[in-house]
Amino acid sequence: MMHSTLSQLPGWLTLLCFAFVSSILLALISFHRKAKPSHTSHVKLEDDKEPRCYPAVETLHGFDWQETEPVKIRPFKPKYNLTMSIQDGSVNDFILMDRNYLNRVQLRKEIMTNNPEHVLAAETVAKSAVDEFYTWLLRVYLPTRYPRMFQLKSIKGRVLYLHNLPTNEHLPLTPPENPLDSLRILGGLVDEDFLFLLPSDDGDGYTLKAFVTCFPNGFDTLKKLNLKLRDIHKPVPHYKEKLEKSMDRYFDKIKVGKFMKRANWAIQPNDHLFKVAGNHLYEGDDLPEEKFDMNKMRLRVERQYLHRLPQSRALLFSFKTLLYTLPEIKSEGLAEDLVGAIDGLRQGNAPGFHLYKRAAVWGEFVKAYLRE
Template sequence: MSYMPSSLELVGWPAWSTLFWFSLASGVLILVKRSSGHQKGAFQESNVHAEPTAYPPVEPLPDFEWQTKEPLKLRPFKPKYNLTMAIEEATVSELIEMDKNYADRIALRKALMTDHPETVLGAEQCVAAAVNEFYSWMVETYLPTRFPRMFRLSPPFKPSILHNLVTNEKLPLRAVGHPIETLRVLGGLVDEDVLFLLPSDDGDGYTLKGFVTCFPNGFNTKEKLNVKLRDIHKPVPKYKEKLEKSMDRYFDKLKVGKFMKRANWTITTTPNLAFFQGTHLYEGDTVSQEEVNVENARFRCERQVVHRLPQSRAIILTIKTYLYTLSEIKGEGLGESLAQAIDGLREGNVPAFHFYKRAAIWGESAKAYLRN
């Protein structure tokens, strides 16, 4: 049974993009030529194929100023949408992004965890080792190394806490208690939603066992807890036919030290970050076109990065959500390109995606504005 926090406690994917190849030199081959000549090829590589047992090093950003850093501009739309595994390379240093929205986003995340804990937080006890591993690395290594002007270990020698210089919070370096409490702290520390997948009990695929998802795009993550990855994606048109086997196979083969990222997109008719339902349509739903208020509408992108933990070997999916006004897209001269991409949702290998993304409701109105 899942842990349910008390009221006093506070604290969508088809197409991936980038693999980080992390390799370790594991030995030196010494060729010794013997006069007898009868012991050729007596030397072998040592542990060349062994997986690393720790994360690769993180690149520091010693002069990074979050207050002036603009959010990433993601523009992943194409003239024709095809449901594929579009994978790009990523590095460990790309795992967490910071920008000038950090303080406001963290405040919103904490409010959502207070108001909707049963929806945005969930964990089974079996995921504790993975959650603790990720948390400890994040607070002890990643954040203070990558963003030293935002996070500082204290005291300098034999540190025991992470000082968040933005919020003035001080966090322990070791997680304690139920994993849901650790996820609560993570949810108020980084502007990424985090999902933990463990091998399924029957050995077939991966199952969601823990999450903090403050900004879901049209679903209640709590309903996905203890559900296999393939079953989570059942509502996605043609996922079973196009991606299920390749996704399961890829997750099985994902090596420690490799990171891959992807970005998806849609248009929402409100500027909200958190949608617990209502951003997708399914077979049998009846709809009618709506006039989109372009001041409220947003081009919404999720930047997703997946990797495997070195010790517990759990798979981690991090998701950062970006919102852009349609006027911003249009101002970049990309209005026509996005309008074509809206039509392209029904011109690729899964035409049902046009309906699934609710383009049947907002599509015509959005295109008219983008092309005007």
């Protein structure tokens, strides 16, 4: 019918109609191309077979965070082998709450205020990933998993904000325009640190594009921004020959809905959580002479989680830092296990970790104390 109508119009008007319709079609095609996130073209996923949303979250009915002890993780082994050591995790255990919650989030806010250049950063390309995670965490995960701590508040049926009951804060459900502001809210909301990894522009591996890391373990995260995964791990002894290829392959294959976890450990001379330096030594470094107070020393454990965001397809690496006293380890009957793990840093497939973890400095002191 449109063809017959156009045939009755003067030639010049017909051409004008076609030009108008063509311009609209070209504009729509151009918009579609621009709207498509540039980084998704390198993601090696079967999108038609993958879910586009997070798995369902179970509610912890009657959970009392004030009466919940921090989780105890003892990842040390008699021989240290550099492997991924990855296990299946669960969306339900992705974020943990315990009696230290208020003290930890207050400390995190102070660190973000005093050291923003070291703990917060975001490239523009990461905004969609940051917004996606922010929206899910505030709108879905926290109020569903921990309803006695976080509640959605509404007026006349319109959900307006998330009420953090322990801190009595009211947080916007819509991510701020600046992703740094979103990361700052995330950093003061939970006791986990987050790193957003996007497919590299050249299609080879993943690159760090945004982070909030209030509790870095001896490194300055800002220096890792815009580095590929393999370059971030360059200082790690034997990483290139032992883990680089397998890690890149593994990251490519992570499916939406899968939550993977691992843990690592170190010993440090104090209870400081914000450590941008001082937790590692490298080949050629002089061994410092230090005195240690065993009551102040801590076993530092990172509980790490990794999953893929459903919409942006970015990878989110998160970690919760836990500190344990050495007397606590002795009281659990694990003194000899930790002694064996310290010696085992020399015996695995990556003996450089004995130096890297500074065991060459504190090892004999800690072993003597544990054997008292």
